[in-house]
Amino acid sequence: MSTRALMRKLEDFEAPRVVPLGGNLYGASFFLMKLLPARFMLERAADQGLLRPGATICESSSGTFGLALAMLAVQHGYRLILVSDWALDRNLHRRLIELGAEVTIVDRPAPSGGLQQARLDRLQGYLQDVSGSYWPSQYYNPDNPLSYGKVAEQLVDRLGRVDCLIGPVGSGGSMSGTSRYLRTLFPDLYAIGVDTPNSVLFGQPSGKLNLSGLGGNILPSNVDHSQFDEVHWLVPAEAFHATHDLHRQHGLFMGPTSGAAYRVAKWWSRNNPGKTVVALFPDEGHRYAETVYDEDWLEKIAGWSDPPRASPFTVSTPMAPMSGWSRFAWDRRSLDDVLAHASDQHDTAADPRADSARSGA
Numbered sequence: 001m002s003t004r005a006l007m008r009k010l011e012d013f014e015a016p017r018v019v020p021l022g023g024n025l026y027g028a029s030f031f032l033m034k035l036l037p038a039r040f041m042l043e044r045a046a047d048q049g050l051l052r053p054g055a056t057i058c059e060s061s062s063g064t065f066g067l068a069l070a071m072l073a074v075q076h077g078y079r080l081i082l083v084s085d086w087a088l089d090r091n092l093h094r095r096l097i098e099l100g101a102e103v104t105i106v107d108r109p110a111p112s113g114g115l116q117q118a119r120l121d122r123l124q125g126y127l128q129d130v131s132g133s134y135w136p137s138q139y140y141n142p143d144n145p146l147s148y149g150k151v152a153e154q155l156v157d158r159l160g161r162v163d164c165l166i167g168p169v170g171s172g173g174s175m176s177g178t179s180r181y182l183r184t185l186f187p188d189l190y191a192i193g194v195d196t197p198n199s200v201l202f203g204q205p206s207g208k209l210n211l212s213g214l215g216g217n218i219l220p221s222n223v224d225h226s227q228f229d230e231v232h233w234l235v236p237a238e239a240f241h242a243t244h245d246l247h248r249q250h251g252l253f254m255g256p257t258s259g260a261a262y263r264v265a266k267w268w269s270r271n272n273p274g275k276t277v278v279a280l281f282p283d284e285g286h287r288y289a290e291t292v293y294d295e296d297w298l299e300k301i302a303g304w305s306d307p308p309r310a311s312p313f314t315v316s317t318p319m320a321p322m323s324g325w326s327r328f329a330w331d332r333r334s335l336d337d338v339l340a341h342a343s344d345q346h347d348t349a350a351d352p353r354a355d356s357a358r359s360g361a
């Protein structure tokens with residue numbers, strides 16, 4: 001079999017199931033969304049001579065991208081070194097080891113950029129020490145968003161038209177890439193990114209993140225801010241409640257970033273009844289059986305026993321303290337543009353519960 005044919009052995013797992021969720025709302029439900037960008041990046045690197053047969057792949061990941069790389073690396077005879085942190089749960093860790101990945105855990109945050117930066121620092125060490133090693137670099141490699149042309153095509157094949165796309169943002173690849181391709185057919189597509197407070201991706205001050213896969217403490221170049229019409233932020237408890245709703249209301253057993261997208265998509269689709277709305281659901285729930293789907297674990301999560309907000313609080317700046325579901329009109333602007341205007345309007349009175357949330361009260 002040719003290298004390319006070998007790389008495509010798992011291709012059938014890449015396409016989302018497009019599931020009707022009532023009215024004008026659809027979920028694009030992935031077995032493991034990251035299989036597509038991972039395969040595409042490795043294939044392109046092999047074509048360009050950057051990844052030679054039997055070489056070592058090094059990446060920083062505590063989640064689904066690492067799993068996708070591990071599934072591909074073991075099939076194609078690459079060695080894989082993954083640099084991870086506390087967010088790597090026990091079950092995923094076991095699965096990575098079973099697939100032959102070498103996993104190294106970073107436990108001390110860097111002075112600036114937190115654990116994410118500390119992981120990147122350790123990764124640089126491996127890249128220097130292991131000759132011929134290749135770094136896919138999901139946060140900065142333009143092949144990550146580029147790979148989502150295929151998802152855009154699958155959505156159009158299935159639905160004919162998409163008016164609004166909603167999804168969680170981590171590396172930025174899926175939302176930026178899918179929106180960019182869909183807009184070649186539907187320039188008016190409305191794109192909504194879902195983030196979490198303390199993530200710098202859309203201008204929040206950096207802080208501790210408790211939702212694996214969502215947001216970040218470093219800004220990746222793959223977040224193309226000019227693609228987003230609106231941004232929402234959900235705190236972890238809200239995302240977890242929404243994940244349970246998705247399971248109970250539709251039988252979709254998905255991860256918490258899917259729940260976050262579902263919460264926002266349900267609200268937006270109700271308010272825009274004539275529009276075809278698609279929410280991206282990036283991974284299944286098995287990995288979270290001992291966390292997001294475990295009542296004992298959930299009891300310790302801040303705000304879990306509070307009733308979740310039924311609708312978002314509209315903030316006048318993305319820098320505002322946020323105690324719960326918040327929303328901001330991004331209007332396809334650059335981050336610099338938004339922040340330049342936001343600093344004129346810093347408005348802590350916007351969310352009455354925010355100050356106590358930020359001080360941990």
Ligand SMILES: Cc1ncc(COP(=O)(O)O)c(C=O)c1O
Nearest residue numbers: 169170171172173174213257282
């Ligand atoms: C479970 C999960 N959901 C959502 C995302 C965000 O997707 P993207 O990196 O394409 O922005 C990630 C990213 O790693 C993820 O692991």
